[in-house]
Amino acid sequence: MPANPATDPAGRTLVGMASANAQGITLDPIDETTMVVNMGPQHPSTHGVLRLVMELDGETIVRCTPHIGYVHTGIEKTGEYQTYMKAVTITDRMDYLSAHINNLAYTLAVEKLLGIEIPPRAQALRVMLSEIQRIASHLVWLATHALDIGAMTAYFYAFRDREKLLDLTEMMSGVRLMPSWIVPGGLRGDAPDGWFERCAAVVDELPMRFREYETLLDQNPIWRERTQGVGCITVDECLNLGVSGPTLRASGMAYDVRKVAPYSGFERYDFHVPVGTFGDVYDRYRVRLAEMRQSREILKQAIETMPDGPVRVGDRKVAPPPRQELETAMEAVIHHFKLWTEGIRPPAGEAYVPVESPKGEIGFYLVSDGSNKPWRMHERPPSFMNLQALPGLCQGRLIADVVAIIGSIDIVLGEIDR
Amino acid sequence: MSDAAKPGALTDAERLQALMPQAVISIDVSAGDVRVMVRRESIVDVARLLHDDPEFLYTFFSECLGVDYLDVHTGASIQGKAHRFEVVYNLCSLQDPASGALRNRRLFLKVPVPAADPEVPSVTSVFRGAEFPEREVYDLLGIRFSGHPDLRRILMSDDWSGHPLRKDYPLGGERVQFPGGTTGPSVGECVVQHAGESFTGRTGSVLGDVE
Numbered sequence: 001m002p003a004n005p006a007t008d009p010a011g012r013t014l015v016g017m018a019s020a021n022a023q024g025i026t027l028d029p030i031d032e033t034t035m036v037v038n039m040g041p042q043h044p045s046t047h048g049v050l051r052l053v054m055e056l057d058g059e060t061i062v063r064c065t066p067h068i069g070y071v072h073t074g075i076e077k078t079g080e081y082q083t084y085m086k087a088v089t090i091t092d093r094m095d096y097l098s099a100h101i102n103n104l105a106y107t108l109a110v111e112k113l114l115g116i117e118i119p120p121r122a123q124a125l126r127v128m129l130s131e132i133q134r135i136a137s138h139l140v141w142l143a144t145h146a147l148d149i150g151a152m153t154a155y156f157y158a159f160r161d162r163e164k165l166l167d168l169t170e171m172m173s174g175v176r177l178m179p180s181w182i183v184p185g186g187l188r189g190d191a192p193d194g195w196f197e198r199c200a201a202v203v204d205e206l207p208m209r210f211r212e213y214e215t216l217l218d219q220n221p222i223w224r225e226r227t228q229g230v231g232c233i234t235v236d237e238c239l240n241l242g243v244s245g246p247t248l249r250a251s252g253m254a255y256d257v258r259k260v261a262p263y264s265g266f267e268r269y270d271f272h273v274p275v276g277t278f279g280d281v282y283d284r285y286r287v288r289l290a291e292m293r294q295s296r297e298i299l300k301q302a303i304e305t306m307p308d309g310p311v312r313v314g315d316r317k318v319a320p321p322p323r324q325e326l327e328t329a330m331e332a333v334i335h336h337f338k339l340w341t342e343g344i345r346p347p348a349g350e351a352y353v354p355v356e357s358p359k360g361e362i363g364f365y366l367v368s369d370g371s372n373k374p375w376r377m378h379e380r381p382p383s384f385m386n387l388q389a390l391p392g393l394c395q396g397r398l399i400a401d402v403v404a405i406i407g408s409i410d411i412v413l414g415e416i417d418r
Numbered sequence: 419m420s421d422a423a424k425p426g427a428l429t430d431a432e433r434l435q436a437l438m439p440q441a442v443i444s445i446d447v448s449a450g451d452v453r454v455m456v457r458r459e460s461i462v463d464v465a466r467l468l469h470d471d472p473e474f475l476y477t478f479f480s481e482c483l484g485v486d487y488l489d490v491h492t493g494a495s496i497q498g499k500a501h502r503f504e505v506v507y508n509l510c511s512l513q514d515p516a517s518g519a520l521r522n523r524r525l526f527l528k529v530p531v532p533a534a535d536p537e538v539p540s541v542t543s544v545f546r547g548a549e550f551p552e553r554e555v556y557d558l559l560g561i562r563f564s565g566h567p568d569l570r571r572i573l574m575s576d577d578w579s580g581h582p583l584r585k586d587y588p589l590g591g592e593r594v595q596f597p598g599g600t601t602g603p604s605v606g607e608c609v610v611q612h613a614g615e616s617f618t619g620r621t622g623s624v625l626g627d628v629e
Contacts, residue, residue, distance in 0.1 A: 069573040074589075076558075077582055081589055112449055239512070242479040242547030253520075255478075255512050260522040348497065349448055352508065352526070354480075365506065367485055369496050378483045380508070385481060388550050417573055 034062055037399070041070045045148045045403040048413025052390075056399060064394040064402070066387060072417040079377035083343030084110050084184060087377060091364075092178040094379055095415035097140050100126075100133040100169070101357045103182040105379075108263055108353040109364040110184040113346035116318060122186035122311040123265040128199070128302045129169070129182065130264075130355075131295040135206070136165040137358035138288050138295075142213060145285070145407035149226050154216050161209050164202050171195055184344060185319035186312035200303050206296045210289060217285070227282035231393040231405040234279060241392075242385035245360025247409050250287045251279030257356040268305075269298045281408040288410075318344055343372040352380075359383050359410055381418065383411040427452040427523045430474055430511070438464060443530075453506075453526040458538050461507075461529050462565075465544045468509060468525070476525060478510035479545035484555040488533070488585040502533035503561055507541065531561055540566040558583035 040051040049070035055063040075094060079087045091106045092099040104126055111118065143158035166176040172191055173179035181188050217223045238248040248255055256273040258266040274290035276283030312319035320339050321332035348370040354363040360382030367376035386409045393405045428447055431454050435442040441460030446453045456464050468476035485504045487495040495502050511523040529538055540563035542548045552563045553572040560581035563569055571578060580587055 069571075069575070072573040074582060077589055115449070236477070239478045240546050242481060242545070242551075244478075244480075253512070255520060257522070260512070260520050350451070350453070351449060352451065352524075354522075354524075361480065363480075365483055365508070375487075375496070376485045378485075380481045380483075384550060384554075385547060388547055 033057060039402070041067075046406060046413075047144060047411055048416075050387075050406070050411070050413055050416075052394075052402065054394070054399065054402070059398045059400075061394045061397055061399060061402070064391045066390055068384075068387070068413070068416050070417065071413055075418040076377055076379070079374055081373065083372050084346065084374065085339070085343050087374060088183050089178070089180045091379070092180055093414060094381070094418055095137075095357065095359065095362070095383065095412045096177060097137040097412055098133050098358050099178055099180075100129040100182060101355060101362065102379075103180060104130055104264065105353065105355040105357070105362045106364045106366075106377075107182050107184050108355060109351045109366045110344070110346060112351040112353055113349055113366060113368050114184065114318060114344065116185070116313055116315060118186045118313055119310050120265070120307040121190075121309045124302050124306050125187055125191065125311060126182055126264045127266060127269070128299060129172070129179075131298045131302070132165050132168055132199075134295045134358050135292050136162050136169075138292050139165070141288060141358070141407070141410045142285075145404075145410075146217060146223075148403040148407045149223065151217060151220070151223060154213055157209070157212060157216070161206075164205075168195065168199055168202065171198065185315070186310070190311045196303055196306065199299065203296055203299050203303065207293070210293060210296075214289065224282065226401075226404055227285060227408070228280060229278070230281045230397065230401050231408060232278060232280045233389055233393060237392070238279075238389070241388045243360070243389050243409075245357070245382055245386065245410075246284055246287045246291060247360070247386055247389065249274065250276035250283040252277055257354045257361055261354060263353060263355060266298075269301050271295075271298050281404050284408045284410075345370065345372050354380075357382055359412065359415070360386055379415075379418065381415045383413075383415045387411055387416060426521070427525050430468075430476075430523065430525060433473070434464065434468065437467065451524070451526060453528055455528050455530065458505075458529045458531060461527065462539045462541055462544065464527060465507070465509075465541045469544050472515055474511060475513060475515050476509040476511045476523075478512050479547040480508035480510050480524070482507045482541075482548060482551045482555065484531075484559040484561055484583070486559055486583065486585045490586050499530075501530035503531035503536060503559060505529045505531060505538055505555060505561060536560055537562040537564055539564050540569075542566055557581070560584060 035056050037054050037056055038051065039054060040046040041049040051067040053065045053067065054061050075090050078090055082090065088103055088106060091102040094102055139158040139162040143155040146154035169179050170176045172195060173181040173188070233251055235248065235251045235253045238251055244255065252275055254273040254275045259273055271294045274287050274294065276287050316335040320336050325332035326336060346368045348368055350367050352363050352365045354361050361380065362382050363380045365378040365380065366374050369375040389409060390405065394402055431445045431452050434454065435445060438460065441457050441464050443455040443457060468474045483506050485506065486502065487497065487499050487504065488502050489496045507527040509525050509527065512520060514521050531538055538561060540548065540552055542552065543565065549568065550572060552566055553569060555561050556563060556569055557571040557573050558581055570576065574582065
């Protein structure tokens with residue numbers, strides 16, 4: 001997408017991260033006039049336990065080094081000791097703001113190993129859950145990002161509306177944040193009575209809420225001043241660094257896994273991929289707001305076209321039999337027992353299925369040795385890859401811009417450290 | 419998974435083999451994923467060719483990861499592999515060179531790494547995004563990346579000894595490596611597998627306060 005600075009009211013131009021170096025800021029040797037400032041790991045604006053060591057020349061950042069690993073809990077190692085069904089629950093805890101989408105990415109990889117196709121209703125419900133989760137995750141991003149820059153009101157409004165979306169997850173699974181509802185073979189259960197009506201009510205309300213956030217922020221001169229032209233990154237720099245998701249799209253490339261490699265039937269829904277032009281903090285804000293609107297469109301279509309049928313595959317080696325069968329059929333009892341004691345045994349092989357999470361491309365690289373536990377369970381963590389852009393984005397900027405930039409790349413430390 | 423992308427990545431893999439026959443050990447296609455086994459001394463050249471060549475344009479560095487294939491009971495690698503580790507690079511070509519249209523062509527490059535000499539040339543000179551993932555592989559699996567600008571531990575603390583994702587590194591029962599730490603319980607003592615969980619009992623349908 002060509003950038004035309006003449007038509008942009010703020011006079012922004014498309015510049016990459018390398019421009020800071022071009023402006024004559026040298027990195028080596030360390031100047032005696034610079035000062036090293038430590039930010040985090042206990043800092044409210046680092047969205048978790050991110051520690052940044054910044055070398056400053058006055059207020060200008062010469063060098064920024066992220067230090068991570070403070071909440072490393074060995075999730076990938078733990079995954080190797082769980083059966084395939086039990087490992088679903090630890091995927092929730094990686095990016096704890098988009099648990100459904102983590103479950104989905106893991107589940108699709110297991111299903112690829114198994115070579116199974118799940119029923120249409122389960123597919124449509126997976127799409128709905130992931131879009132509910134995407135809006136909820138973006139609302140947390142909006143709330144905390146705005147709070148970091150000093151706009152406190154948006155925080156309360158966004159969390160109020162996120163609660164309504166979490167209620168939908170709770171109604172379905174009984175849990176707000178760690179549902180583990182999407183499992184290999186389909187879903188753990190169907191939507192309860194009244195779920196779709198409640199979902200439709202939330203979907204109807206959302207456009208008004210989105211306008212409300214925009215009223216608070218969009219034309220706010222302070223917000224614009226703090227975000228426009230700050231933290232610019234080009235498409236080539238994003239790709240080279242492995243940056244994906246809204247950050248990549250704000251720079252102008254419409255790479256969305258839901259469009260280029262559709263999964264779970266996303267090709268059946270009509271939606272756009274919003275892109276930005278300047279790749280700055282403001283464009284990343286605009287892209288995410290537009291994405292929430294598109295997610296809402298997908299939800300609306302999914303409610304209208306929800307197919308009937310089962311939400312689990314009929315294969316008793318993958319999904320358990322219905323409860324009532326256990327009382328009459330011995331075979332069902334055996335299947336149930338085998339599934340919960342031994343679990344699924346996918347054939348030996350490797351699988352990776354990319355999925356679009358609110359942060360970017362997520363996927364699980366699974367290696368199976370034919371046993372009932374994954375030999376290797378690796379997550380491609382979008383936050384981890386996106387964090388690599390931070391040193392370049394901060395270089396040459398003022399220290400006050402760091403919180404705006406961290407907020408705009410939307411990281412979750414649970415996923416970075418795993 | 420678009421069907422059109424599958425033969426595309428295979429075409430690229432075959433072209434890569436034709437251009438650099440000494441670098442490519444084998445090509446494996448399973449469930450639509452194309453995996454190319456590459457000799458480790460050639461990995462940087464292969465990455466550079468895939469990145470720069472106008473017909474490949476594998477410009478998106480998705481990630482890289484390491485896998486340990488050691489069977490701790492036999493001391494050999496599983497699945498009859500001659501090497502203990504593999505480093506997997508996940509590369510993507512997102513734009514069609516001719517039309518500029520978006521596509522999703524994914525190629526997995528795999529590098530075999532022997533246990534005796536766990537070192538791989540770093541691809542950070544081609545993909546800057548390899549910096550963190552290579553540090554992670556080094557930290558958790560102990561595979562060194564020569565030419566990496568800043569090869570330090572990234573997730574574990576700097577003074578940690580051992581590489582936790584190796585198969586011979588225990589889960590539980592190891593000494594806690596912090597001052598004042600104690601030896602934790604092993605997993606076998608804590609986890610009791612049981613049957614009897616069921617899918618019923620979900621809540622939510624009792625809420626019923628739909629307007």
